[in-house]
Amino acid sequence: MFLVTIAAGIGIEENLKQFILVLLVSLSVATLSQSVSWFRQIPYTLLLVIAGLGLAFIDVRLVNLSPPLILFIFLPPLLFEAAWNMQWPALKRDLVPISIYAVFGVVISVAGTALALWQLAGISLATALLIGASVSATDPVSVIALFRELGVEKRLSMLMEGESLFNDGIAVVAFTFLVGFSFGTTEFTIQSLIVEFLTFVGIGIGVGIFIGFGISYLTQRFDLPFVEQSITLISAYGAYLVAEDLGGSGVIAVVITGLILGNFGSRIGMNPRTRVVVTEFWEFVAFFLNSIVFLLIGDQISFAGLGENLGSIAIAIAAVILTRALAIYGLGGLCNWLAKSEISLPDQTVLWWGGLRGSVSIALALSIPTGLPNREATIAIVFGVVLFTLLVQGVTTKTLLEKLGLLSDRTQRQEYLEAIARRVTINRILNHLSQAAINPEIEPEYYQQLTDRLQEELDSVQKEIDQMYARHPQLHEFSVNQLQKDLVAIEDDTYAEFVRKGWLNESPSSLLDDVFKQESAIPAEGK
Structure with a gap:
């Protein structure tokens, strides 16, 4: 027993050393990106990937985490932070295109990529479908970090972030189903797929709603900023774990919890000072974890595997880009026609080219059971696609935004x-x-x-x-929007104060929403 305790202590010490090494490399890259003018042209997150590639090239492995552990450590807080800062009114406006992109975009990506690899690369259909599912979801961590760093226009960022946050759950459903299909444990029928999808998503939504509103009303009863800050951290991991244990989508549970706490709970249960404290805490968490996860993406690359599968990787990259274009432009036109979404062609172009893949795709590929054939080739192809999207599309996205005047x-x-x-x-x-x-x-x-x-x-x-x-002249509209946001914040704070004092059970519907709608309906010459 004593020897086991010593061994465990040595293991913890080694892990701590590795963790400190990761932090030192990440912070060194952060310092370099701000100190050398040339490096400022490249987003900080992509510099981390390049640094990780350099370490992998000389065969220095910083840390060896299992794929489920990577997902559990990094994904919940990063998703929660993005959802916490996402404004529900803006999300609600584009809920139709986001939902269509998240569901049908994944289907198009899986089918198109699998077909190309099956017909052109000679890969078996089962393996091709697994690769298609692994690279079908735009990674929210990669996309959100890049778009925030570039300062993309708010609505365009909302479309991309919203799609990235929700299509993860769809991709995981497809991947799980296809793994079972490859092993012969899952019967391939449309009915079973729909039932599994609805169950998976429904449990995630239910858990997110329960935890989100439960914590919202709990924080009404006290005003302890650091306690409330800690509760939000627990809720991010708790929602993910509970939903996964119940057979649902932990990703969707975290997103729903973050949306509710950021848009409702922080208004009725936190005073303005506490909201600022919690928001700054989550900004730090996002920076801290992004600095690690992008470094580890590059550090996990196997150059030998990439070299052996260059042809298949090239086919997969072409298929991913083409299916993404088909999904964005085709579904975007459908949304503009059906829901009057008014997604412009330049915005659709950025949504197409900015659809990066990252840690989620890699974690899914690494989680493929060892018993499946062509597992190593599958992982290499997915890694190749991820590298291309991060280092080619990621680096050139800023240039594209500038060319389009965005x-x-x-x-x-x-x-x-x-x-x-x-x-x-x-x-x-x-x-x-x-x-x-x-x-x-x-x-x-x-x-x-x-x-x-x-x-x-x-x-x-x-x-x-x-x-x-x-x-x-467009600055006038911008000033009006800023004023409206300030007024809405005052209205929300006032209602929240009444709820905290017990004078109201819940916040009334927004008075200003109706006022702004009536104002916008007045012809310009009549004002």
């Missing part, structure tokens, strides 16, 4: 918001100077000079803002 608005808005911030700051300083008692040790002339200088600066900032409005 990053220019962000630059204008950032400059505009900086000017607004300076104007507000100067006004507050002037207001303080006008109300503060004059310090007898300071000459009155100094106060006057300071006031005059600040007033000149204020006039200069205001002139700059006026010029921005003249050059970019």
Whole structure:
């Protein structure tokens, strides 16, 4: 017993050393990306993949985690953080295209990729279907990290993030079903597939709703920021574990829990200060885990396996790109026709090219049972596809956004918001100077000079803002949207205060939603 305890202690020490090594490499890459101007052109997450590839090339393996452990450690908190920050009104607006992309996009990807590998690469149909299922889901970790780093326009980011968050569950259903089909333990019928899919998704949604609303009402009863912060962390892992144990989708459970807590629980159960604390905590968690997971993606690559399957990898990459185009453009046109989604052609192009694959695809491939034939070739092909999407599509996505003019608005808005911030700051300083008692040790002339200088600066900032409005008329709509968001936040906080005090059982429906709809219905010349 004593020897077992010593061995366990040595194992923990070795794991801790490996973990610290991973952190040191990740932080070194983060520092390099900000210190060297050339590296700033490449998103930080992709630099981590490249660093991991370099370590794999010299056969330095940082850590060896099993695929289920990778999914369990990294996926729940990263999904929760994305869902926590996702605004329900914006998600609700695009729920139809997101749902269609998540379901039918996966079906098109699995079928098209499998057909290409079966017919062109000579791979058996069962193996080709497994590869298709592994690479069918755009990885939320990869996509969200890249889009946030590039500062993609909010609605486009919502479409991509929403699809990525929900199609994981669909891909996992397809993968699980196809593994059973390969072993002959699952009967291939449309009816059984639909039943399994509905059960898998339904359990995930049910668990997410139960945990999300349960914690929302629990946090109403106390105001302890660090306790509430810890509860959200437990809820992320708890929702994933409970749903998986019940035979449902842990991914969907985490997403639903995060959506409810971020849009409902944080409003009725947390004061504004606590919400800020929790949000900053999850931003740190996302940065911390992203720094590790992208490094490990590169570190797990087997170059020998890639070299032996180059032809099949090339066919798989072409099939993934073509089926993604078919899904995005075809289903996008359908959504525009049926639901009036108004997804523009440039947005569809970014959705197509920005459909990165990452840690989820790799974890699914590595989880293929050892008894299945061609397992190593399957893993190599999936790794090859993931590498291409991260290092080719990921690196060129920023250039594509610039060519399509989808990053220019962000630059204008950032400059505009900086000017607004300076104007507000100067006004507050002037207001303080006008109300503060004059310090007898300071000459009155100094106060006057300071006031005059600040007033000149204020006039200069205001002139700059006026010029921005003249050059970019769309900033007016942006200002209106910002004002509406501020007003909605005030309304939500007011209702939440009444709920916390027990004067209301739940928040009433939004008054401002109706006001904004009536306002937008008024013709421009009538305003």
